[in-house]
Amino acid sequence: MSNRTSDPADLADELQDVVGALVRRMRSASPSREVSLTQVSILKRLDREGTATVADLARADKIRHQSVNVAVAALIERGLVHKTADTADLRRKLLGLTDAGRTLLAERREAGSGHIAELIADRMDQAEQQQVSAALVLLRRLIE
Template sequence: MGAPDPGTIADELQYVVGALVRRRRALSTSDDVTPSQVSILKRLDREGPHTVADLARLDKITHQSVTVSAARLVDRGLVRREPDAADGRRKLLVITAAGQSLLAVRRDAGHELLTEAIAARFSPAERRRISASLTLLRRLID
């Protein structure tokens, strides 16, 4: 028997990852933050300050969409605008402590749910196989 078809593996991987993400969102805490807003918060948390134009370009979405999402985040105190030291005409979006806290709560809730599901549904031998598979899958992103 030959190696599985890469296209079949890709299809199954996309399905499983997508389903996990959807399940996580469905069980998410009700914090009234949209997926677009969470995406902005995550990027600012990981990469530091960005302009609206930067975020639109990086996430391949419209400038107007980022402007609306960013305004809501600023209104909620999750992001603040600061002048760009290199170009005073530009405004940078910076995540606040409240924004970082919201991300931490969401991350912890998702982690806890996934940990419980793994413990309940997989034997120790299966968990070892999953762990080994994750090591291989990391090569897709490294």
């Protein structure tokens, strides 16, 4: 951003550009394995939070139930997610990561995050790294 501005519309536009570029950079460093961003989001949420239903995942990511259902079906077909009956309510189906799903996430994290970590270490001094850390706290508030 050439002009420092606090205009929300300008900030939103710049943030979208920067986040998009970071995602593309991480994806280019990660193993492709043809996993969509929605699928990666589902895998990461299951890894962080444990088992969940399709409805839980749709609510958490604020996307349509049907979109999650399609993504989950592809993940199950690829052996990255498994579906089991909820012992408390046999009508509910719980989704969880398989070992293959955990392995894929680990590979993506190592490749993508490792690449970004190298860029941070190479291109930012300690004060700049602290600024990024502080900014992340604020950015998380946007998605909560």
